[in-house]
Amino acid sequence: MQSTDRSYFRWYVILLLSVLLFFNGCVCEDKSASEENELCNPDCSEKCGKNANITESTGFLTNRWEFPWSVAIFRDALVAGQMPKHILLCGGTLVGRDAVLTTAECVLHKTTASLRVYVGQWDLGERIEGSEEVCIP
Structure with a gap:
């Protein structure tokens, strides 16, 4: 395998690891999801995104x-003698219905x-807050 092929393969693997699936059932453009899930914003289809009513941002x-x-x-x-725990690694941005963009460093060397x-x-x-787990291929 040539150097450019390895580089391409490495970035392809990183990109695949970065594309993670998970949905909570409430998608702003889908009104029926809001009706089915009581935890969803009842006005989800009305406005999606940054709240225009914020007058002060504390950063928290x-x-x-x-x-x-x-x-x-x-x-x-895995913590000795305890149930498995979820450790926060980083954040990401939902860029499609089933695609997340994050940094390569966040998912590098992780299965x-x-x-x-x-x-x-x-x-x-x-x-549990109105979310559903989906397998990552």
Whole structure:
């Protein structure tokens, strides 16, 4: 394999690892999803994106549904004598219905089986918040 082929293959693998699937069932352009999921924003189809009513930004607090394209990427970690825990690795951006863009460093040397991506998870302290786990191919 030539050097350029290896480089292409490496970036292809990194890109594949960066494309992670996960949906919470509420997609702004799909009104029926909002009706089926009580945790979804009932006015999801009305406005999607940054809240126009924010007058002050503290850098810490956001409103639910304010940044629907933002995702959190976790890895599974085994802690001796305890249940597996999800450790926050980094963030990402939802760039399609089933594609997430993140940094290569975030997923480098990680297996897809050890990664978890949460889309629509507003409170990271809540274990289940209207989300659904999807296998990563």
